[in-house]
Amino acid sequence: MSKTFLLVLGTRPEAIKLAPVHSALCRRFGSDNVKLLATGQHPDLARLALQDFDIAIDLCLEAPSAGGLSARSAWMLDRLGGLMDDAVHSHVVVQGDTSTAFMGALAAFNARIPVVHVEAGLRTYDLAAPFPEEANRRLIAPLADICFAPTERAAENLRSERIPAQRIEVVGNTVVDAIEQLRPRFEGAWPAAAPGVRRIAVTLHRREAWGAPLQALCEGLAGLCRRRSDVDLVLPVHPNPMVGDIVRTAFAGVPNAELVEPLGFVAMQSLLSTSTLLVTDSGGLQEEAPSHGVPVLVTREVTERVEAVEAGTARLVGLDATRLVAAAEDLLDNEAARRAMVRDGNPFGDGHAAERIAARLATDRAEAA
Numbered sequence: 481m482s483k484t485f486l487l488v489l490g491t492r493p494e495a496i497k498l499a500p501v502h503s504a505l506c507r508r509f510g511s512d513n514v515k516l517l518a519t520g521q522h523p524d525l526a527r528l529a530l531q532d533f534d535i536a537i538d539l540c541l542e543a544p545s546a547g548g549l550s551a552r553s554a555w556m557l558d559r560l561g562g563l564m565d566d567a568v569h570s571h572v573v574v575q576g577d578t579s580t581a582f583m584g585a586l587a588a589f590n591a592r593i594p595v596v597h598v599e600a601g602l603r604t605y606d607l608a609a610p611f612p613e614e615a616n617r618r619l620i621a622p623l624a625d626i627c628f629a630p631t632e633r634a635a636e637n638l639r640s641e642r643i644p645a646q647r648i649e650v651v652g653n654t655v656v657d658a659i660e661q662l663r664p665r666f667e668g669a670w671p672a673a674a675p676g677v678r679r680i681a682v683t684l685h686r687r688e689a690w691g692a693p694l695q696a697l698c699e700g701l702a703g704l705c706r707r708r709s710d711v712d713l714v715l716p717v718h719p720n721p722m723v724g725d726i727v728r729t730a731f732a733g734v735p736n737a738e739l740v741e742p743l744g745f746v747a748m749q750s751l752l753s754t755s756t757l758l759v760t761d762s763g764g765l766q767e768e769a770p771s772h773g774v775p776v777l778v779t780r781e782v783t784e785r786v787e788a789v790e791a792g793t794a795r796l797v798g799l800d801a802t803r804l805v806a807a808a809e810d811l812l813d814n815e816a817a818r819r820a821m822v823r824d825g826n827p828f829g830d831g832h833a834a835e836r837i838a839a840r841l842a843t844d845r846a847e848a849a
């Protein structure tokens with residue numbers, strides 16, 4: 481009886497970025513040898529994301545929604561530790577920088593099961609931004625037997641932290657795999673903007689924006705919509721209660737601003753493909769927009785997606801509403817400025833990251849046999 485790969489996820493982005501890895505491992509090893517465990521950190525969003533990939537969760541925990549970061553993390557570590565067994569699992573695969581990813585890696589390490597980190601090496605080197613993600617991803621790195629870095633810069637970060645070279649492999653970001661796999665379904669999944677209307681897609685959810693900064697950003701965008709009938713704005717509202725009320729109040733009564741429930745992956749990518757501009761604080765969306773040729777204004781002071789800023793596909797505007805609105809209107813009205821932010825291809829990957837990950841895990845498993 482061969483051992484299984486255990487993929488551990490908790491949030492929507494983890495589900496989206498691990499879906500291609502799940503599929504590639506199933507193709508290579510058979511679906512009986514690949515198990516998907518959800519911690520329940522954000523169960524509804526994770527399940528919604530997996531629907532478009534036709535992937536079912538094998539085991540979903542019921543992480544407590546109440547309690548602070550430590551209480552929920554301790555609960556996860558305890559439950560995950562009780563489910564992991566080095567006689568059953570050949571590798572535990574985690575993605576990114578959430579509490580689920582960190583507790584999954586630590587539980588696997590404690591069970592002496594090889595840890596695989598997808599999207600390894602992203603850094604701001606500022607523990608306060610993003611909190612707690614920067615700490616999570618830096619703490620996973622030394623526990624991981626294999627660090628799959630999306631870019632050369634991420635690999636350089638890992639080498640600078642003395643992660644051994646043989647544990648690092650640059651493979652690209654699997655989110656580009658997800659887009660290319662489902663691209664045939666994007667056309668028409670979200671209605672195009674009316675003729676002559678330029679669409680702004682917006683997603684905002686980060687902890688550092690909660691409260692007054694988020695309110696100012698939303699009010700700035702609402703004011704832009706009120707002034708300009710040639711613009712429509714679509715904003716899928718993140719279910720975090722710290723976000724919804726502020727967003728709904730700011731855009732109330734703005735006829736050309738549409739707030740919608742969280743979208744499935746295909747609908748979100750289709751929305752992106754119909755947009756002139758994306759305003760976001762999301763990590764994944766900074767990586768996805770270049771696949772649609774859509775410029776990004778990032779409402780964060782720092783980003784670990786430096787490649788997008790260097791490639792010119794994204795621009796940091798911080799939490800400053802005036803700066804955001806000015807940059808948005810420039811890109812809406814200045815076609816040359818907008819085109820200057822569009823690149824061929826995607827700086828974060830070529831759509832084959834998951835195949836490279838599965839190939840490396842096959843080698844790793846053969847060497848361990």
Ligand SMILES: CC(=O)N[C@@H]1[C@@H](OP(=O)(O)OP(=O)(O)OC[C@H]2O[C@@H](n3ccc(=O)[nH]c3=O)[C@H](O)[C@@H]2O)O[C@H](CO)[C@@H](O)[C@@H]1O
Nearest residue numbers: 493494576577578610613716742743744745748762763764
């Ligand atoms: C510090 C940081 O940046 N960390 C990131 C954070 O992820 P994030 O910032 O990307 O989180 P979100 O913005 O919530 O999700 C985005 C995904 O959701 C899709 N989407 C969005 C709205 C919607 O209505 N329907 C959707 O389908 C969208 O296309 C995209 O794929 O944690 C991840 C896990 O550790 C990390 O990997 C990742 O670095």
